[in-house]
Amino acid sequence: MTATAKKALKHLLDIGVTELYHANSVLTACEFLRQGALLSRGTIEALKLRQTSQYTDRLDKHYNIWNDVFVDTVDIHHRGRKANDYGPIMFVLDTEKLMNELSTGVIGFTRYNPSKWGSVKASRRWFADLEAVEEEFDVNDFDHMVVFRHCGGHVSLKNSLKRIVVDAPEEVEGMGVDLFSYALGSLKHAMYLGPKTCTVERRECPAGCGCKATYEADLDRVKMMYRPFLKKA
Template sequence: MTEYNLDKLALYKILKDKGITHLFHANTVSTSVTFLESKNLLSRQYIEENKLHQTPQYSDKADKDFGIFDDIFLDFIDIHKEWNRYNKYGPFLFVFSIEILKSDQIKTLRITKKNPVNWKYSEPEEEWYYSDLKEFEDNYKKGNRLKDIGSMLILKDIDGKLSLRPHLDKMILDNPNLFVNYKNEKKYLANLIGSKLRDIVEENDFTDIERGLRHKHKLWKCTCWLNYNSMLLYDIKKLKLLYHLNPNK
């Protein structure tokens, strides 16, 4: 319903006033490689229909059920940094300038009141989306961090893709601080993946984009190393899904 479509330029001003300068998209390493190779963020539906590679997400079923599988999602916050934990959607983060809201690519956008994985069929849409920007402005970043994390930007009518250029400012990879077995040798995972990603970045002409390794040398008030170490010990399949360039191998 169009009543939940919001004015992108009015949103731009509100975000500026709130000191928000960037929008974020986190994903697995392998799906992020697909984005880099296509030079676009891609919807889950677009990748599926075009037989490209992506890893499954825990939110896929909900996204299909609620008709948002072909939309593209951006967060207003860096969830890892804000919550001092790993991002469940993946360890690779694309950081966009909010100037992207002025782009002609973006035609229709909505803002969720809570993560779609928490939507219920019995609820009216007014429980899912903000219907006007004044309501969003009055409620967002007002001290309820749990509610804030559920507010995300949904880009609709975008034909399943959003160009990374010219508004991609930075790419960040989580350092899980793990050694893994690779070809019968112990390898530091961040170095192993980082080396392969550098080649992919160079091959696809993104060397001018700033790149960062989160927690490169030390950890401060964050549980992600504990999370990743637990995966290595007890759920290697999950760790592989997050970091492997081709988790199916």
């Protein structure tokens, strides 16, 4: 199922989704800021820009969603009290301003994260229509995502970007750096080179959040997600 971008975003506003969220690595986030847009994995590749690999890359190509842009209707880190699998940098977008800004493309709504599509019938991977979205779409279900399709792999941040939130648990054992400061310098420099600036906030984790333990359990992944450059082979 797809609907025009404006119609789908209007529907999200009607059900109370006033913000949309996209999480990624420092490296990829900096490319977004330099280009002034959220870009699909395929678009970044085609433009020969830099991005951090993701565990879903192979599947995105297989299911022909490599050129689509995914966003969430909820802050998964806050709601789930866990680190977001896609990265520690979260873009917060204003749904209404994005609706007024978009002039092309369509939007689809997933029933399941594409990482699970191998065990799901093709007819069950997406919501069939907006009526089904109205009846069954649940912002608390992290599989239910908003997907910008046929938009050139490009979702402008010009007017819609409200703020950026950085995961930065203090004193991650083994890192030796303040993760917020490490990320902030790279993001600010990317904003300086790009068309859009916004505030960058340190995440305030809810009680019981397990992100610090997750980060400390895999320091190599932390370094990959916060590194503002590609590691040489």
